[in-house]
Amino acid sequence: MSNWSSDQEVDDMVEEEVDSIVEEIQNHWTHTEDPQLPVFRRVHINRDREGGHIRLWNDYFSENPTNTQGMFRRRFRINKSLFLRIVNSIKDGVPYFKQSRDATGRLGLSALQKCTTAIRMMTYGSAADAMDEYLRLADTTAHKCLEEFVSGVINLFGDEYLRKPTTEDLQRLLNLGEYRGFPGMIGSIDCMHWEWKNCPTAWKG
Template identity: 35%
Template sequence: MVEEIPVLFPPDSSNSSNSSISFFQTLIDEAELQDTNTSSKKHYLCRHRESGHEALMVDYFVEEPKYNENIFCHRFRMSKRLFLKIVSNVEANNPWFEEGVDVRMKKSFTPLQKVTLAIKQLATGNPPDENDEYLYMAERTSRECLEYFCETVCKIYAPKFLCRPTSL
């Protein structure tokens, strides 16, 4: 049995460019009709933001954390004191990092979670979705954290730390 190959162009398409245009327009119209049949509602995935914050606190920021200062320095490539100073400065200079509520009136990610994710991406070079299981943050939000963090850090620290080297 010979399998038929679908014809992309109508038989008379070689004679007229109009028939090719109408053929492709028909294909586009059919594709648009199929797209309208699918649901356009966004699917919400509960990410348990509070659990991510609690895990972060227990691991690094409570009085007796799970991981000591040396492990913190290894994972974040800086001291905990410097890290907390950066979190404080970023939160004070960019309203996006302030804690608030989202459109569903649920508590948003904390500044600590947002900055942690941005610094972890910079320190390790891992992709944005790497820490989804740990901090419960979607890839898109993770990417936004990195983008806003870099923008804010440059705004805050560039005048002082990104200057021309002095001659000896």
């Protein structure tokens, strides 16, 4: 009986000490004005995406664009008519490229901005955050544009263009090459298939 009482007293003492320590910790945090816990807040950047679209439209797509057809071809590596065909097809076939309004009622990025972003990244090998200054979109959005653009092109044009050439295709290419003074040529002579050991990093791939 005495052993039981002694054990009980020890247990009571331990429990009381633990309660005291817990209470002390609680009081410390309750009365500490600055617990030094980091607070992260997302910074909102007004990128003026509407202004970015207007600038892009005036530079290349208006009735009297600032830049010529030749400048478009050089900077986009594609003819304007073909580019617009791709943009319109992707805008109708891929939901991501349909322009919509956000929770505040503002229009989101246009299909032209998104497709131009993807084309510029592939053409120049540019970093995603380099698209912000002209096209007005964040780097994460630029990455998303590129992914959706590539997937859209594969899904919409893959069966027609991303396939092995048929006999008729080969004959047409041979005829075209011969007409241009390169008989027997099927591929291109733009050196894109040549290995270049000292190729600039921006052109890699």
